[in-house]
Amino acid sequence: MSRIKPESRNILNFIRDILSRLEMTPQELVAIGERIYGQRWKTPFAQSIGLSRETISRMAHGHRPIARQVETAARLLDQNVNAAKYKERRFGAKGESVTLRKGENWAHLIHCNSVEYIPSLDGSIHAIVTDPVWPKALDCLAGSDNPYQLLTDVLRKLPESLDIKQIVIHLRCDGDPRILCAIPHCFPFLRFAWLPYAVPSPQGRLLISGDVAYIFGTPPKAANGKRLLPGHPHPDYCPHAKPSKGSTNHPCSRSLEHVEWMIEKFTEPGSTVLDPFMGSGTTGLAALRRGRNFIGMEIDPNFYREAVNRLREG
Numbered sequence: 371m372s373r374i375k376p377e378s379r380n381i382l383n384f385i386r387d388i389l390s391r392l393e394m395t396p397q398e399l400v401a402i403g404e405r406i407y408g409q410r411w412k413t414p415f416a417q418s419i420g421l422s423r424e425t426i427s428r429m430a431h432g433h434r435p436i437a438r439q440v441e442t443a444a445r446l447l448d449q450n451v452n453a454a455k456y457k458e459r460r461f462g463a464k465g466e467s468v469t470l471r472k473g474e475n476w477a478h479l480i481h482c483n484s485v486e487y488i489p490s491l492d493g494s495i496h497a498i499v500t501d502p503v504w505p506k507a508l509d510c511l512a513g514s515d516n517p518y519q520l521l522t523d524v525l526r527k528l529p530e531s532l533d534i535k536q537i538v539i540h541l542r543c544d545g546d547p548r549i550l551c552a553i554p555h556c557f558p559f560l561r562f563a564w565l566p567y568a569v570p571s572p573q574g575r576l577l578i579s580g581d582v583a584y585i586f587g588t589p590p591k592a593a594n595g596k597r598l599l600p601g602h603p604h605p606d607y608c609p610h611a612k613p614s615k616g617s618t619n620h621p622c623s624r625s626l627e628h629v630e631w632m633i634e635k636f637t638e639p640g641s642t643v644l645d646p647f648m649g650s651g652t653t654g655l656a657a658l659r660r661g662r663n664f665i666g667m668e669i670d671p672n673f674y675r676e677a678v679n680r681l682r683e684g
């Protein structure tokens with residue numbers, strides 16, 4: 371087969387071209403389509419590569435041979451889809467900051483776009499604990515139009531010199547875990563944790579009964595009482611956990627009890643924790659309460675101010 375140089379042609383012609391060559395299974399095609407566009411993938415997939423929906427549908431049902439290299443095509447498409455930048459919502463975040471102290475620990479809060487600010491971080495940061503803008507997040511949040519790209523950009527721009535050991539991603543139980551593709555491969559998956567709410571509440575037909583956390587990286591050192599890496603807080607530990615909606619002005623702030631538990635179990639005492647999407651500062655508050663230092667970034671001036679006030683009041 372002659373080599374195809376993608377750069378020498380229009381990308382759609384290139385994809386159409388390779389579609390018509392080798393073969394792949396219908397299951398692979400469906401998996402790739404859903405991976406890019408979700409459950410209703412056929413129409414946008416067909417449009418992206420200039421075929422009719424009917425043709426794609428036939429391929430998905432095995433009625434027509436499918437080009438093996440659709441996989442390559444889909445990978446290119448995937449890059450294309452993800453490369454669609456999130457809308458830059460400029461909030462005038464210019465990097466002003468404040469440092470607060472509590473006993474031996476400190477918290478440094480920065481009003482900035484973390485994508486722009488993160489490459490300039492230096493010193494030691496040991497863990498990231500964050501609740502990123504998640505797929506389907508409220509439209510009012512910056513970055514909500516392409517949360518995958520936002521998280522990918524932030525994590526890829528982390529300077530290697532920081533020597534980060536753990537990444538903890540906190541999502542609501544209906545948060546789409548496919549956002550975790552943004553985690554760099556050098557952080558191995560460690561475990562999943564279930565963070566139950568004391569009082570579940572329905573949202574449409576879904577029972578929102580807790581949050582979840584995905585932990586990557588190396589486990590913190592074992593110590594007395596810390597030999598196991600638990601998968602959920604003991605019920606006695608957070609009897610009142612609920613999304614702290616109402617207790618802050620942030621539309622989706624997290625339970626302080628849950629975040630404290632994660633910091634306690636999955637980061638080292640005395641370490642520095644980074645939250646590039648700190649919102650109303652729940653991670654910062656939890657870090658100080660658990661004897662960690664904290665660096666937090668927030669792009670929205672209202673949430674930034676809220677975080678500063680919350681951490682000042684302790």
Ligand SMILES: C[S@@+](CC[C@H](N)C(=O)[O-])C[C@H]1O[C@@H](n2cnc3c(N)ncnc32)[C@H](O)[C@@H]1O
Nearest residue numbers: 483484501512513623624647649650652668669
């Ligand atoms: C899901 S919320 C975090 C809520 C937080 N866990 C709390 O308890 O309040 C994500 C936050 O990321 C912020 N954000 C979005 N894009 C950002 C960016 N490029 N840089 C910094 N913060 C950003 C949003 O404004 C939002 O407040």
